[in-house]
Amino acid sequence: MGERDGGVSLAALLGAFSLATDLGLGQPMEHVLRSWWIASRLGERVGLDDSERADFYYTAVLSWVGCVADAPEVSAWFGDDIAFRADSFGVDFAGLPAMAFMVRHAGAGGSAWQRLRLATTLVATGATDVEHGLASHCVSTAMMADRLGLSAGVRDGLRQFFCRWDGSGVPDGVGGDRIARSMRLFHLADVVEVFHRTAGVDAAVEVARARRGSKFDPVIVDVFCAAAPEVLAGLTDDLDLGGLVADDPLLATPLADDRLDEALEVVADFTDLRSTFRAGHSRGVARLAGDAASGAGLPDGDVLAVRRAGLLHDVGLHGVPGSILDKPGPLTPTESERVRAHSYYTERTLARLPGLSRAAEIASLAHERLDGSGYHRGLTGAALPMTGRVLAAADAFQAMIEPRAHRPALSVKEATAALRREVGAGRLAADAVxxxxxxTGVAPPRRRSGPAGLTPREVEVLVLIARGALTKQVARELGITQKTAGTHIERIYAKTGISTRSGAALVAVQHGLIGASG
Structure with a gap:
């Protein structure tokens, strides 16, 4: 592959990924792209020049990506993380209003006792854990930008997503002109888009004025309010935002095949962060499905498409709350339907990428079954191509050998038997299985040293914390004291430069410590 044109630009790929991010915010698809468009129009009025335009686009479409990384933590505090974020647009998120909002949402969906306990803890601690989660969001997003090869300006701007003009955001004290202009523009546009879409121009102007000088840059607010009807007039339902990106010479350069695959791996890794149990899942499925397709004698083009489909097949999970994905007990019928809808969301998200149409089509088949019991279309028999059958079998096997909230990981032997039972029941295809x-082959030998000089024991600890284990759980799992486990974690953080669960997951996945079959 190498330098061959992959047919997809990085801007188009991230624009499509932003549609999945919209789902995680509880907003309609194109919220982020519409916010970028508003901010761009304002940028023209405050002197944003062509040299800044490309970086500004990437800052905008990646700004909310970090909400994937802290979804499990937000769910632990507030239940449905998607509902929490959707409601948060209505609050100037600082000081007493923010605390009151968090207390109202604490433990949502839980018992009265759980809600009281979490609300009390939030007040007693000043919501420091939530603040740490906001910082984690920004660090994770900057990591994504770095892996995608984006500029230092983009990475620095993304680190300021939760800053506020008055300096009361995260990190504390960073405000005013110290916030990148691109982020100040997006801060306003991100909120204004929601109010304009739901209540019109006057509501958009009103919220801008209400947060002037607190969340928003006063100069940008004044420019917006003076020209709001004109700025927002073009934001119609038939505005082709994808076309605007495709036609922009600064954004339209296609990625070479190898760079496209690297970018798809980044998207896959961040998708899997939505659940503490899924880190590395998409990479594992892609590797296994690609190898299986090759072994089955499929053409090279189909093998490539199946592997890419494995990386993308769970993008729609951004539309499923973390409280459902990590629920330890049985799902209710309503919760099951939200999970089943995720393959539809995957299809909708990837439809924006003609250059990946083959992979997108296969990705949407990951949960279909031969007997029609799968989702989201309920296809049967001959309607499922061999590519889709292989992906479905690979996804099922990979999920079985990974832990989930409601069960431990199955051994390869147990997963093999379970896959055979699926064949016997007529759900999976025998040739694909x-x-x-x-x-799957033979499990690789245990590596003797890990990334960043980690010892074998530290690698074991890294994998556990990447899966969401706390210090006491690491100690129990490895049969060591809690103090020893804490020392291992401190050394891992010092050696790798990370300090969060999501950061540990990304390091583990990047270095092949999780996500491999066998």
């Missing part, structure tokens, strides 16, 4: 099981 045979190809997947042939591709």
């Amino acid at each position: 045979d190809a997947v099981l042939s591709a």
Whole structure:
């Protein structure tokens, strides 16, 4: 592959990924792109020049990506993280209003006792854990920008997503002109888009004025309010935002094939962060499905498409709350339907990428079954191509050998037997399952040293904390004292430069410590 044109630009890929991010915010698809468009129009009025335009686009479409990384933590505090974020647009999120908002949402969906306990803890601690989560969001997003090869300006701007003009945001004290202009523009546009879409121009102007000098840059607010009807007039339902990106010479350069695959891996890694149990899942599925497709004798083009589909097949999970994905007990019928809808969201998100149409089509088939019991279309038999059958079998096997909130990981032997039972029940195809099981091979030998000089024991600890284990759980799992476990964690953080669960997950996935079959 190498330098061959992959047919997809980085801007288009991230624009499509932003549609999935919208789902995680509880907003309609294109919220982030519409916010970028508003901010761009304002940028023209405050002197944003062409040299800044590309960086500004990437800052905008990646700004909310970090909400994926802290979804499990937000869910632990507030239940449905998507509902929490959707409601948060109506609050100037600082001081007493923010605390009151968090207390009202604490433990949502739980018992009265759980809600009281979490609300009391929030007040007693000053919501320091939530503040740490906001910082984690920004660090994770900046990590994504770095892996995608974006500029230092983009990375620095993304680190300021939760800053406020008055300096009361995260990190504390960073405000005013110290906040990148691109982020100040997006701060306003992100909120204004919601109010304009739901209540019109007057409501958009009103919220801008209400947060002038606290969240928003007063100069940008004044420019917006003076020209709001004109700025927002073009924001119609038929505005082709994807076309605007495709036609922009600064954004339209296609990625070479190898760079496209690297970018798809980044998207996959961040998608999997939505659940503490799924880190590395998409990479594992992609590797296994690609090997199985090759072993089954499929053409090279199909093998590539299946592997890419494995990386993308769970993008729609951004529309499923973390409280459902990590629920330890049975799902209710309503919760099950939200999970089943995620393959539809995957299809909708990837439809924006003609250059990945083959992979997108296969990705949407990951949860279909031969007997029609799968989702989201309920396809049967001959309607499922071999590519989709292989992906479905690979996804099922990979999920089985990974832990989930409601069960421990199955052994390879147990997963093999379970896959065979699915064949016997008529849900998975025998030839696809045979190809997947042939591709699993023998488990690789335990690595003797890890990334950043981690010892074998530290690698074990890294994998556990990447899966969401706390210090006491690490100690129990490895049969060591809690103090020893804490020392290992401190050394891991010092060696790798990370300090959060999501950061640990990204390091583990990048270095192949999780996500591999076998």
